[in-house]
Amino acid sequence: KDVKYLKEGEEEKTKTYCALCLSTQGYNTAALDKLNELSEVSVEQKTPLRVLHRRPMATRTRIVHTITAVPIDVHYFKLYLTTQAGTYIKEFIHGDLGRTNPNLRQVIGVDLDIVALDVENVALDWPPKCSE
Numbered sequence: 001k002d003v004k005y006l007k008e009g010e011e012e013k014t015k016t017y018c019a020l021c022l023s024t025q026g027y028n029t030a031a032l033d034k035l036n037e038l039s040e041v042s043v044e045q046k047t048p049l050r051v052l053h054r055r056p057m058a059t060r061t062r063i064v065h066t067i068t069a070v071p072i073d074v075h076y077f078k079l080y081l082t083t084q085a086g087t088y089i090k091e092f093i094h095g096d097l098g099r100t101n102p103n104l105r106q107v108i109g110v111d112l113d114i115v116a117l118d119v120e121n122v123a124l125d126w127p128p129k130c131s132e
Helices: 002-012 029-037 089-094 104-108
Strands: 014-022 039-046 059-071 076-084 113-123
Touching: 014 089, 029 059, 029 104, 039 089, 076 089, 089 104, 089 113
Parallel strands: none
Antiparallel strands: 014 076, 014 113, 039 059, 059 076
């Protein structure tokens, strides 16, 4: 019963992330404003190149619910995302050679890479409450 609940949660839960992003060429802060306006973005993701050796090739649709970009300096910014579970965050940021569409590299028009990624929250009630 618990395993079934966890498996169902893999598709239904949301995750919140904080990512430190880098643009070596720099970015325009107006570009970050574009990111802050996005919500409920439907993303088509092919299995990333970095995991193809252990996962089958597939294209999946995932939803990015919220995006908040906070500038740090001319090269770095923090990105806060809430997404559907199973979203490949690194690929959503840098595009994975065009295998993730749309991606943030396309949206703001500069090359992006991810320096650090933290999961801040998983929205799944666990463990389940015990009955008395």
